[in-house]
Amino acid sequence: MxxxxxxxxxxxxxxxxxxxxxxxxxxxxxxxxxxxxxxxxxxxxxxxxxxxxxxxxxxxxxxxxxxxxxxxxxxxxxxVPHETYFFREPQQLDAFEAEVLPEAEARARPTRRLALWSAGCSTGEEPYTLAMLLVDRPSLAGWELDVLGTDLSKKALTHARRAEFGPTALRATTPEQLARCFEPLTGGRHRVKGRFRAPVRFGLLNLIDERAAALLPRFDVIFCRNVLIYFDPLTRRRVVELFYERLSPGGCLLLGHSENLLSLSTRFEIVQLKGDLVYRRP
Ligand SMILES: C[S@@+](CC[C@H](N)C(=O)[O-])C[C@H]1O[C@@H](n2cnc3c(N)ncnc32)[C@H](O)[C@@H]1O
Structure with a gap:
């Protein structure tokens, strides 16, 4: 020693x-x-x-x-890096709200149920951000909303479930978003308001455990941002296939901006939206 x-x-x-x-x-x-x-x-x-x-x-x-x-x-x-924060990559979130969500809503209208998955959610900022985009959306009033956040790290998930965050996690959050979505605590910390916590659930899941992942339900949209970059190409391909299986037909996969599937031949259809590139299960 x-x-x-x-x-x-x-x-x-x-x-x-x-x-x-x-x-x-x-x-x-x-x-x-x-x-x-x-x-x-x-x-x-x-x-x-x-x-x-x-x-x-x-x-x-x-x-x-x-x-x-x-x-x-x-x-x-x-x-493994756990870096994350609320409202990360706002341009992609705008494209999600303006272009991906309306399509997902149209497909899900018969059941009025929308399910999203944040895969590799770290300490929870991403799934809570998604809940913040869905919950007050007038077209989704009365819908059943489900946002699942999963990660490999038990420690990160414990933090996520507590729903309390400091200034670093909130560095891209506007004053308007802060007032609408958080309750102030002491020392510059904030807690996610109950109505945005309600649709979010967290679970421990290793993305390379295909058997465990196969037990998940189908999702309308999957976010997996800043996770695949740390994987070897073979694992990346297997995880992307798993996302394909877990998406409802017509559903979309959104990756981080430093990642793309262009080098991986997959069954996904690449869709160039006005504000983002997304991968759709045909
Ligand atoms: C950089 S964070 C990304 C957080 C969030 N998606 C974002 O973009 O802000 C990467 C997360 O992926 C998780 N991760 C890495 N490998 C994983 C695996 N095999 N299964 C599940 N999660 C994994 C890490 O624990 C970490 O919390």
């Missing part, structure tokens, strides 16, 4: 490969070479807490110790 003043353990190329293999199998996350330094820094406290000398010993712990599965969860939580 490195003592006070001892240098932090360095991750060799081989150790990175071994750990990357474990992480990729567990959740699709690719520990790229250029992330070695970040991984060293974030995982060093874990080695220290467990009394392990180097990353080879950490890898053995993850694989063979009875506490390995819990530790793997902790390691993944430390490595």
């Amino acid at each position: 490195p003592g006070f003043g001892e240098p932090r353990p360095v991750m060799s190329r081989e150790e990175r490969h071994l750990l990357a293999d474990l992480f990729e199998k567990a959740c699709g996350f690719v520990l790229r070479d250029d992330l070695t330094f970040v991984a060293e820094r974030r995982l060093a406290p874990r080695l220290e807490a467990l009394g392990l000398r180097d990353f080879a010993a950490y890898h053995r712990f993850l694989r063979f110790d009875p506490r390995g599965p819990d530790e793997l969860e902790t390691a993944i939580d430390l490595l």
Whole structure:
């Protein structure tokens, strides 16, 4: 165990490969070479807490110790980015409201029920944002609205369910949105108002667990933003296929702006809206 003043353990190329293999199998996350330094820094406290000398010993712990599965969860939580905030990528949200929603409403009118999925929802800002766009929409008055947020991280989901957020999460929220959708707490924190919490449910789901995902219902719209970028191409393709299966015919998948499916041949139809590119299940 490195003592006070001892240098932090360095991750060799081989150790990175071994750990990357474990992480990729567990959740699709690719520990790229250029992330070695970040991984060293974030995982060093874990080695220290467990009394392990180097990353080879950490890898053995993850694989063979009875506490390995819990530790793997902790390691993944430390490595996978959870960055998110309310009303992220407003231009895409405008396109969703102006172009995607009216189509979804037209299809769902017979049942007056709309179901959305935020896959990889982190601490909940995205599904709550979607609820904030749906709940006060006059054309949806009296409809049954369902917004499911899922993530791999138990910690992120606990935060999401609490529905309390600080200034960083609210940095793109306008004063009007803040007043309409949040109750002020102390210290610059805010809580999502009850009527926007009501349609939102959260669940633990690893997107590479196809069997668990197959138990989900069908959705009218799926948001999966800033998640696929961390996956290897094969996992990305499998997850995209899973989204296809979980969409109702005519339903749309919306990705983050740094991601696109153009390089993946999928069954999706690419639809260029005025304000965004979306993927539609024909
Ligand atoms: C950068 S956040 C994106 C949050 C939100 N979608 C947004 O765009 O603001 C990525 C989230 O994806 C989750 N994630 C990564 N791999 C996952 C997997 N295999 N299954 C489920 N969630 C995963 C992470 O835990 C993290 O909370």
